[in-house]
Amino acid sequence: MSCRERVGTQRHMCRSALVALLVTASLTGCHQKAAAPPGEPMLAAVRGDQRAAGLTYAEAQGRLLFQQYCATCHGDEGKGDGQNASNLNPAPPDLTAPKAAPDAVYLRRVIAQGSAAVGRSPLSPPWGRSLRAQEIDDLVLYCRALARRKSK
Ligand code: HEC
Structure with a gap:
């Protein structure tokens, strides 16, 4: 039943009930486009990023x-120029440098267990207890994509 029909059948209702009906109809979307389902803006952002940066879906989620x-130290694009980078010694490395294209096992260890786990300073924190395995996988893929793009 369209809004108009619905309103038409209510003509004999008292005025306040009609006003209430109209307000309800507009709030429930009869006069509006349906609201995007939850999560849609996030997906749109991922797709936009993915297209802009030539990344796969998983790499874009990693981004x-x-x-x-990570960007507070590593910088938005992984160049080692985050807001907090100048406070760190050693400084965060440029993850886009071709020499920083380490294998996935090494990256997963640094990200999940922290840089201390690969014999370096403890400055890159361990994320294994706060991020899900899937999120760490996506970060690994993104770190590899960073190095790949620079070395092209
Ligand atoms: C508090 C600042 C900080 C944050 C937050 C941080 N890192 Fe780091 N990261 C560093 C520093 C500093 C180093 C260099 C450590 C060293 O060489 O001893 C480093 C090193 C690394 C390395 C090793 C690179 C190489 O050349 O071996 C990787 C990979 C890395 N970080 C990934 C990440 C990822 C992914 C995140 C987010 C999930 C993250 N880091 C969050 C500071 C940070």
């Missing part, structure tokens, strides 16, 4: 995670 958890 969002990187911007959230």
Whole structure:
């Protein structure tokens, strides 16, 4: 039943009930486009990033995670120029340098257990207890994509 029909059948209702009906109809979307389902803006952001950066879907998700958890030290694009980088010694490395294209096993260990787990300083924190395995996998893929893009 369309909004108009629905309103038409209510003509004999008292005025306040009609007003209430109209308000309800507009709030429930009769006069509006349906609201995007939850999660849609996040997916749209991932797809936009993915297209812009030539990344796979998983790499693009890794990029969002990187911007959230790693960029403060590593910089938005992994160049080692985050807001907090100048406070760190050793400084975060440029992850886009071709020499920084380490294998996935090494990257997973650094990300999940921290840089101390690969014999370096403890400055890159361990994320194994706060991020899900899938999120760590996506970060690994994104770190590899960073190095891959520079070396092209
Ligand atoms: C508090 C700052 C900080 C944060 C947050 C941080 N890192 Fe680091 N990261 C560093 C520093 C500093 C180093 C260099 C450590 C060293 O060489 O001793 C490093 C090293 C690394 C390395 C090793 C690179 C190489 O050349 O071996 C990787 C990979 C890495 N970080 C990934 C990440 C990822 C992914 C995140 C987010 C999930 C992250 N880091 C969050 C500071 C940070």
